[in-house]
Amino acid sequence: xxxxxxxxxxxxxxxxxxxxxxxxxxxxxxxxxxxxxxxxxxxxxxxxxxxxxxxxxxxxxxxxxxxxxxxxxxxxxxxxxxxxxxxxxxxxxxxxxxxxxxxxxxxxxxxxxxxxxxxxxxxxxxxxxxxxxxxxxxxxxxxxxxxxxxxxxxxxxxxxxxxxxxxxxxxxxxxxxxxxxxxxxxxxxxxxxxxxxxxxxxxxxxxxxxxxxxxxxxxxxxxxxxxxxxxxxxxxxxxxxxxxxxxxxxxxxxxxxxxxxxxxxxxxxxxxxxxxxxxxxxxxxxxxxxxxxxxxxxxxxxxxxxxxxxxxxxxxxxxxxxxxxxxxxxxxxxxxxxxxxxxxxxxxxxxx
Amino acid sequence: xxxxxxxxxxxxxxxxxxxxxxxxxxxxxxxxxxxxxxxxxxxxxxxxxxxxxxxxxxxxxxxxxxxxxxxxxxxxxxxxxxxxxxxxxxxxxxxxxxxxxxxxxxxxxxxxxxxxxxxxxxxxxxxxxxxxxxxxxxxxxxxxxxxxxxxxxxxxxxxxxxxxxxxxxxxxxxxxxxxxxxxxxxxxxxxxxxxxxxxxxxxxxxxxxxxxxxxxxxxxxxxxxxxxxxxxxxxxxxxxxxxxxxxxxxxxxxxxxxxxxxxxxxxxxxxxxxxxxxxxxxxxxxxxxxxxxxxxxxxxxxxxxxxxxxxxxxxxxxxxxxxxxxxxxxxxxxxxxxxxxxxxxxxxxxxxxxxxxxxxxxxxxxxxxxxxxxxxxx
Numbered sequence: 212x213x214x215x216x217x218x219x220x221x222x223x224x225x226x227x228x229x230x231x232x233x234x235x236x237x238x239x240x241x242x243x244x245x246x247x248x249x250x251x252x253x254x255x256x257x258x259x260x261x262x263x264x265x266x267x268x269x270x271x272x273x274x275x276x277x278x279x280x281x282x283x284x285x286x287x288x289x290x291x292x293x294x295x296x297x298x299x300x301x302x303x304x305x306x307x308x309x310x311x312x313x314x315x316x317x318x319x320x321x322x323x324x325x326x327x328x329x330x331x332x333x334x335x336x337x338x339x340x341x342x343x344x345x346x347x348x349x350x351x352x353x354x355x356x357x358x359x360x361x362x363x364x365x366x367x368x369x370x371x372x373x374x375x376x377x378x379x380x381x382x383x384x385x386x387x388x389x390x391x392x393x394x395x396x397x398x399x400x401x402x403x404x405x406x407x408x409x410x411x412x413x414x415x416x417x418x419x420x421x422x423x424x425x426x427x428x429x430x431x432x433x434x435x436x437x438x439x440x441x442x443x444x445x446x447x448x449x450x451x452x453x454x455x456x457x458x459x460x461x462x463x464x465x466x467x468x469x470x471x472x473x474x475x476x477x478x479x480x481x482x483x484x485x486x487x488x489x490x491x492x493x494x495x496x497x498x499x500x501x502x503x504x505x506x507x508x509x510x511x512x513x514x515x516x517x518x519x520x521x522x523x524x525x526x527x528x529x530x531x532x533x534x535x536x537x538x539x540x541x542x543x544x545x546x547x548x549x550x551x552x553x554x555x556x557x558x559x560x561x562x563x
Numbered sequence: 564x565x566x567x568x569x570x571x572x573x574x575x576x577x578x579x580x581x582x583x584x585x586x587x588x589x590x591x592x593x594x595x596x597x598x599x600x601x602x603x604x605x606x607x608x609x610x611x612x613x614x615x616x617x618x619x620x621x622x623x624x625x626x627x628x629x630x631x632x633x634x635x636x637x638x639x640x641x642x643x644x645x646x647x648x649x650x651x652x653x654x655x656x657x658x659x660x661x662x663x664x665x666x667x668x669x670x671x672x673x674x675x676x677x678x679x680x681x682x683x684x685x686x687x688x689x690x691x692x693x694x695x696x697x698x699x700x701x702x703x704x705x706x707x708x709x710x711x712x713x714x715x716x717x718x719x720x721x722x723x724x725x726x727x728x729x730x731x732x733x734x735x736x737x738x739x740x741x742x743x744x745x746x747x748x749x750x751x752x753x754x755x756x757x758x759x760x761x762x763x764x765x766x767x768x769x770x771x772x773x774x775x776x777x778x779x780x781x782x783x784x785x786x787x788x789x790x791x792x793x794x795x796x797x798x799x800x801x802x803x804x805x806x807x808x809x810x811x812x813x814x815x816x817x818x819x820x821x822x823x824x825x826x827x828x829x830x831x832x833x834x835x836x837x838x839x840x841x842x843x844x845x846x847x848x849x850x851x852x853x854x855x856x857x858x859x860x861x862x863x864x865x866x867x868x869x870x871x872x873x874x875x876x877x878x879x880x881x882x883x884x885x886x887x888x889x890x891x892x893x894x895x896x897x898x899x900x901x902x903x904x905x906x907x908x909x910x911x912x913x914x915x916x917x918x919x920x921x922x923x924x925x926x927x928x929x930x931x932x933x934x935x936x937x938x939x940x941x
Contacts (some may be wrong), residue, residue: 488910545571545784547606
């Protein structure tokens, strides 16, 4: 946290989140700088403890043997190309455990339903929860159901918590990242956020884009058992690749270099992002993992990921450089460079 | 030879070679928000020759809208009987009293739409509501507004109106070049999308009257570079011409259908612009035949006096006279989440682009950004 804070304040001449706020705005839930403000000002001072303050995807318990994570899902529409709220709720929580170096053991599922929700919708969502859990090889072992009055919630909200067993190999952690480490992503970026946004805002647009929502524990487990040099993993959900890469830079203090030409992205996703005025780097993914791998093992890691169904289009997209300034820099296709900033707030509300 | 098909490295080498032949600093102006954003996103400013700059002009539709027009819009949007349909960029632009976003928070009916026809559909499905479409933008969005009005007329809708502040780009370019406080402009990178409508020949008057080169360019990094190369080459050779570097989309005479639609629904008149004041014949106003679709008329909007937010220099920024970091508010009081001026709100705004993509070549522009940001850039 210390590194994180100092890196933020050293950039304060160009970025200053509002010092304080009186009302929550949508952007506070965007996974960007505004979310940091909310957590740093309100949550950590009251609830801070060593496990929480590390701000990883899971909290680690029992002397590093167990991992616990939780996430809520409010996506609108409930069903979208490539997924639905049920698939998202299982994948997101399983992935938060997996990138923390844990094998998912069981999930808890909490549902908040609005009065009047058609039975058929609930059935479809629960079928999807079941199918995705089966895909991930994990069971829902407890849960809760609440119903609120019509208009007090939008259809259905899900919360999933997950508990996982930490693998004996060292936990992936920003503190293990060194200059020279290679950054790998397992496929094209931006598709979840764009698919949901198009489905909601431009239903008349026919697009081939589909959400990438998928449980990654199979891919990650296989990789970690074969390649010990995977030192950091994070799923670039809200805030996108930009959010994760800038966080990594701020937390390690090293400069992170991304190579634009190497970052996989479908032309359709690029065009859709252009049309919506968004930067693909900022857009959420739900079936992607960014990892830092020791250079000697990078090729082996890449080969292994590419042989997995969820990693055919994996690519090496950058590296950790030795400069200590905590910045993320993108080398662009014309040989220019620009600083990548953590997205500020919410660009696409209710995408997960 | 098709200059646009050359690889980026080759274009850059040629650009630097021509720039080296020019013994002075030159500045080209882009007058299109999409060009502004693409240039920042691809790090264009970090690879430009030291003596060649690309500055932003009045190309972002939200940014050029006068504060008084924004105040009118917020006034209208706050009325209980009205459902206001707006493009998303307009939502957070601050007026004298709050923004549309704040009005929505306070209970006003404000809907974000992606197309003018969505607003017509809204009027169709909500016959009990007065639906007002907030029509902003240049020749690119104006035909869509005209189409919406024609559709509403065909459907016989009497609950659909438009608050139009559409603008024309050519009068603004002329105004800039004629201003006493004229920014240094050695050539224009003309907007790709607007040119699809108005055609490349439209810029001939700028080339001939003001002896200023004009190149119409696309948006991909390679197309941007080739347009800048073309402009630099002209300066080096002492040549002034109009070149269409985006022939795949832009025809000499433009899109006749869209032009006819504009002609049918709108007439030109004097319009107020942020930073540039009143520019003769620079705005599109509904013709008398379509007056019943004019929201200002239907809801008796009283003229509002124009003003600029205190300390905000958006007007100077879009006139090419100042860079965002020269503003005292930039990045401090004014950020994308708490914007003061429109250039920080719109995704195509110059301040938003500077904020998001970091200061570029700031040293050579005579401003002092964060030290560590400078060091990263060549």
